[in-house]
Amino acid sequence: MALLIKNVYVNGEKIDIAIDGKRISAVGKDIKGQFDEIIEADGLTALPAFIDMHTHLREPGYEYKEDIASGSAAAVAGGFSTVCCMPNTKPVTDNKYIVSYIVNRAKEVDLAKVYPIGAITVGLKGETMAEMGSMKEAGAIAMSDDGQPVSTAQMMRLALEYAKDYDLLLCSHCEEKSLINEGVVNEGENATRAGLKGIPSCAEDIMISRDIILAEMLNTKVHICHVSTASGAQLIREAKARGVKVSCETCPHYIAGTDELILGYDTDAKVNPPMRTEKDRQALLKAIADGTVDVIATDHAPHHYEDKDVDFSMAANGISGLESAFSLAYTYLVDSGIISLDKLSELMSKRPAELLKIECGKIEKGGLADITLVDLNKEYQIDSETFKSKGKNTPFDGWKVKGKIMKTLVEGKVKYSV
Ligand code: DOR
Ligand code: ZN
Numbered sequence: 001m002a003l004l005i006k007n008v009y010v011n012g013e014k015i016d017i018a019i020d021g022k023r024i025s026a027v028g029k030d031i032k033g034q035f036d037e038i039i040e041a042d043g044l045t046a047l048p049a050f051i052d053m054h055t056h057l058r059e060p061g062y063e064y065k066e067d068i069a070s071g072s073a074a075a076v077a078g079g080f081s082t083v084c085c086m087p088n089t090k091p092v093t094d095n096k097y098i099v100s101y102i103v104n105r106a107k108e109v110d111l112a113k114v115y116p117i118g119a120i121t122v123g124l125k126g127e128t129m130a131e132m133g134s135m136k137e138a139g140a141i142a143m144s145d146d147g148q149p150v151s152t153a154q155m156m157r158l159a160l161e162y163a164k165d166y167d168l169l170l171c172s173h174c175e176e177k178s179l180i181n182e183g184v185v186n187e188g189e190n191a192t193r194a195g196l197k198g199i200p201s202c203a204e205d206i207m208i209s210r211d212i213i214l215a216e217m218l219n220t221k222v223h224i225c226h227v228s229t230a231s232g233a234q235l236i237r238e239a240k241a242r243g244v245k246v247s248c249e250t251c252p253h254y255i256a257g258t259d260e261l262i263l264g265y266d267t268d269a270k271v272n273p274p275m276r277t278e279k280d281r282q283a284l285l286k287a288i289a290d291g292t293v294d295v296i297a298t299d300h301a302p303h304h305y306e307d308k309d310v311d312f313s314m315a316a317n318g319i320s321g322l323e324s325a326f327s328l329a330y331t332y333l334v335d336s337g338i339i340s341l342d343k344l345s346e347l348m349s350k351r352p353a354e355l356l357k358i359e360c361g362k363i364e365k366g367g368l369a370d371i372t373l374v375d376l377n378k379e380y381q382i383d384s385e386t387f388k389s390k391g392k393n394t395p396f397d398g399w400k401v402k403g404k405i406m407k408t409l410v411e412g413k414v415k416y417s418v
Pocket of ligand 2: 146
């Protein structure tokens with residue numbers, strides 16, 4: 001299949017992109033030739049399609065919240081060619097059979113590329129290490145107990161040693177449970193105002209410190225999931241400066257939102273770790289700009305309406321994030337002048353690909369044709385009712401943003417089109 005994308009902006013220049021099979025065969029002005037399909041992209045911008053290293057697809061077990069088909073549709077609608085799905089499924093993705101199941105089901109669905117992340121411990125219980133080697137063979141791309149911390153330092157030490165041997169990235173959900181103490185939102189003024197119990201920043205920071213210390217001692221890599229605190233970002237900045245192999249991600253909701261969003265008791269704003277203060281948000285913007293933050297990941301956590309339509313303290317944690325990730329990141333990072341579009345592309349495609357050792361889209365001759373076409377000038381309102389995801393749970397519903405996903409190509413095939 002040969003495809004031509006005409007008049008598309010790449011690095012500010014209007015060019016054509018010719019695609020043959022899954023690779024780009026030519027880039028330049030006025031490309032001529034025989035094509036099965038021509039996409040007139042006047043005014044749109046081409047970016048390497050995004051890679052989300054932190055997605056919850058919920059299948060197997062919680063298909064009423066999301067399944068591989070709906071989650072994959074949400075991914076390509078959000079401009080993602082690739083998602084890595086977390087193992088807090090039912091049963092937990094802690095063995096090769098479930099890893100294989102996810103790989104095969106995603107191939108049947110044939111929308112986004114889906115890479116399972118295997119559990120570090122059996123049942124996410126933190127007690128017995130899961131079989132990393134056989135999960136890797138079955139297609140697991142990384143290891144994580146996300147949703148739960150690896151509570152003991154001894155288990156984390158062992159897991160880091162095994163992950164090093166198997167050359168798998170270990171993604172750590174940093175939460176010191178003893179400090180949660182029934183907290184449901186960020187500890188601070190807004191929690192007090194709302195009369196809700198708080199989760200202190202140090203619950204996250206202590207675990208980030210522990211993991212940095214372990215990675216430093218073992219001279220191995222560790223990836224910190226969903227950093228939400230100013231102090232956590234500072235710990236990672238300092239560790240990187242002395243050569244520790246630590247990487248990290250933050251999410252669109254920590255870039256765009258703060259704990260003010262909980263003042264109306266909107267349970268869609270309940271997420272773990274919680275949205276923090278404006279000071280934290282500003283510090284994260286700085287950490288993104290100065291390279292402390294490696295990746296923007298969604299932590300796409302779809303939930304059923306009924307999981308959220310309960311008392312705040314009982315509501316499930318999580319935000320349906322795939323379909324608003326780019327526009328929130330573009331609006332709050334690029335349109336606001338904090339980073340360049342190129343840098344955002346690195347945070348959402350190149351860097352996650354490097355950490356996961358996979359190929360990302362590259363808009364040059366020979367590059368993989370994982371391409372997202374975006375309308376950078378398009379202002380629109382986020383409308384969760386239009387989400388392909390089963391999860392309509394977002395506190396950003398109705399927010400005005402800029403930058404709309406118009407088409408997503410995965411390995412040269414159009415998988416989403418407005
Ligand atoms: O808000 C969250 N939701 N944080 C997590 O760590 C897990 C996730 C989920 O699975 O719903
Ligand atoms: Zn998590």
